[in-house]
Amino acid sequence: MSLADRIGRSLFVAMAVGLGWGIRGDFGHLVGAMYPGAALGLALASVSGQRSLFRWMPILAALSGLAIGSGGMMSYALLHGYAQSDTLVNYAYGFFTLFLQGSAWGTFGGALIGLMLEREPLRTGEWLGLIGSVLLGGWLTSFLVVDVLGFQINPPRNNGSIAFMGAALAQLIWLACNHKPIGLRGGVLGYVGFGLGMAGGRLLGNVANVLQGPSGSTINHWNVMETSCGFIAGFIYCFGMVGRAYPEPPEDENIPLASAYGILYVLGVIPLWHRLNRIQPVGTKLADWAKSLKSYGYSDPEGLARTVLWLIDGVCALGFVGAALWMVIHFRRRQRWAMLPVLWLSGTMLLYQNLNALYFFYPHRSNYINMHNVFWAMFGLMALYAALARPRPVPVPEDPGTELEPRFSWAGWLAGAVAILAIVVFLAGYVNGEQTMKTANTRWPAWSWQQGPFPGRAARP
Numbered sequence: 001m002s003l004a005d006r007i008g009r010s011l012f013v014a015m016a017v018g019l020g021w022g023i024r025g026d027f028g029h030l031v032g033a034m035y036p037g038a039a040l041g042l043a044l045a046s047v048s049g050q051r052s053l054f055r056w057m058p059i060l061a062a063l064s065g066l067a068i069g070s071g072g073m074m075s076y077a078l079l080h081g082y083a084q085s086d087t088l089v090n091y092a093y094g095f096f097t098l099f100l101q102g103s104a105w106g107t108f109g110g111a112l113i114g115l116m117l118e119r120e121p122l123r124t125g126e127w128l129g130l131i132g133s134v135l136l137g138g139w140l141t142s143f144l145v146v147d148v149l150g151f152q153i154n155p156p157r158n159n160g161s162i163a164f165m166g167a168a169l170a171q172l173i174w175l176a177c178n179h180k181p182i183g184l185r186g187g188v189l190g191y192v193g194f195g196l197g198m199a200g201g202r203l204l205g206n207v208a209n210v211l212q213g214p215s216g217s218t219i220n221h222w223n224v225m226e227t228s229c230g231f232i233a234g235f236i237y238c239f240g241m242v243g244r245a246y247p248e249p250p251e252d253e254n255i256p257l258a259s260a261y262g263i264l265y266v267l268g269v270i271p272l273w274h275r276l277n278r279i280q281p282v283g284t285k286l287a288d289w290a291k292s293l294k295s296y297g298y299s300d301p302e303g304l305a306r307t308v309l310w311l312i313d314g315v316c317a318l319g320f321v322g323a324a325l326w327m328v329i330h331f332r333r334r335q336r337w338a339m340l341p342v343l344w345l346s347g348t349m350l351l352y353q354n355l356n357a358l359y360f361f362y363p364h365r366s367n368y369i370n371m372h373n374v375f376w377a378m379f380g381l382m383a384l385y386a387a388l389a390r391p392r393p394v395p396v397p398e399d400p401g402t403e404l405e406p407r408f409s410w411a412g413w414l415a416g417a418v419a420i421l422a423i424v425v426f427l428a429g430y431v432n433g434e435q436t437m438k439t440a441n442t443r444w445p446a447w448s449w450q451q452g453p454f455p456g457r458a459a460r461p
Contacts (some may be wrong), residue, residue, distance in 0.1 A: 004400035007049035014235035016043035018135020021230025030072035037068025042342035049391035058262030071105035074161040079155035081441025101200025104164035110190020115183035133174040156183040193236035201229030223371035271319040339386040
């Protein structure tokens with residue numbers, strides 16, 4: 001595979017996950033992160049060009065969606081506040097903890113994708129050993145750091161991310177000690193990709209925050225951060241995983257059933273779960289929409305709000321239509337349509353998010369860069385790539401003695417991530433300042449932008 005081809009495939013995955021992570025910010029928590037998690041597995045399998053990954057796609061997408069979605073239990077808003085501070089001790093701490101939390105967010109889904117693609121499937125005892133190691137690592141880290149040392153990662157928020165960080169390291173250690181090369185590759189790439197995505201995305205969000213003042217234009221820097229996080233994570237993960245031949249699913253009678261469940265979950269249940277979980281109570285949501293629509297000048301805001309709800313329900317139904325189409329594509333082995341599921345999921349969730357945010361109804365704002373327009377541009381580029389590209393599979397070596405899984409330099413990837421994180425912290429010293437402090441928090445001393453000028457600094461006229 002040429003470098004240009006590898007980059008092109010990685011950019012497609014980057015846009016899929018970046019779009020998903022940008023939309024995730026509107027919904028948050030477990031259900032919100034399921035969508036970009038599933039998009040990672042879908043997009044990687046679709047650009048591989050391999051029949052094996054085409055057959056694996058529903059299972060990979062479902063598992064990565066569930067695993068990455070679990071990271072939604074972590075509290076991380078204050079860490080972003082620290083990374084917007086203009087004092088070294090605070091923004092260095094913010095970027096470091098964001099890297100660790102992003103790593104813990106992405107490594108489980110990345111590793112599960114890799115473990116499914118191992119040449120020898122894990123036995124029941126190995127799965128139990130992995131799960132036990134992850135749970136023990138998370139509990140032990142939380143006990144030592146929080147209970148024994150008394151350290152709070154972002155007081156007064158919860159310390160769940162400390163347990164996730166310990167569990168992530170325990171998983172990587174187990175994968176390395178038990179000689180699971182593809183699982184280790186996926187786990188490390190998920191760790192590095194999402195870690196740098198979270199930290200690097202925050203830096204780009206800070207840049208957007210600073211630039212919007214002098215330019216006269218405004219942009220939601222949180223959307224910039226979230227979209228960049230997924231984009232960086234998706235690119236790194238695909239770049240390290242694509243370009244290798246992976247085995248076919250085992251000839252197991254449960255694989256087709258698991259695939260059917262995976263298809264229903266990814267395209268049908270995820271949008272529906274957003275509807276049931278995030279538009280509750282319905283009456284309150286309708287009232288909020290009507291209030292906003294009234295402020296936009298609509299004559300019948302209550303009726304239009306009910307129409308919005310009806311359209312969202314229709315989008316959820318559209319998800320199940322996509323699931324039915326995917327089942328036909330999957331079970332009839334129509335590999336030329338391999339990119340349809342990721343495009344369908346992305347389009348469905350984009351419509352859902354736009355309707356929920358009333359994007360189609362609010363008036364134009366001058367000098368405002370609307371991230372919804374950016375989302376549609378990303379989706380359009382994904383569709384263009386799907387229409388024009390025909391990814392070819394990596395040929396399987398004919399020589400039976402050829403090593404199918406090249407040695408993975410996990411230490412090099414981790415060292416490179418540390419070096420890039422150091423550069424991010426260094427650049428933050430030039431980016432962060434008066435503008436970023438308007439939405440910052442600090443750990444030392446405990447301070448929020450809502451409390452007025454930073455302690456020790458006089459208020460500016």
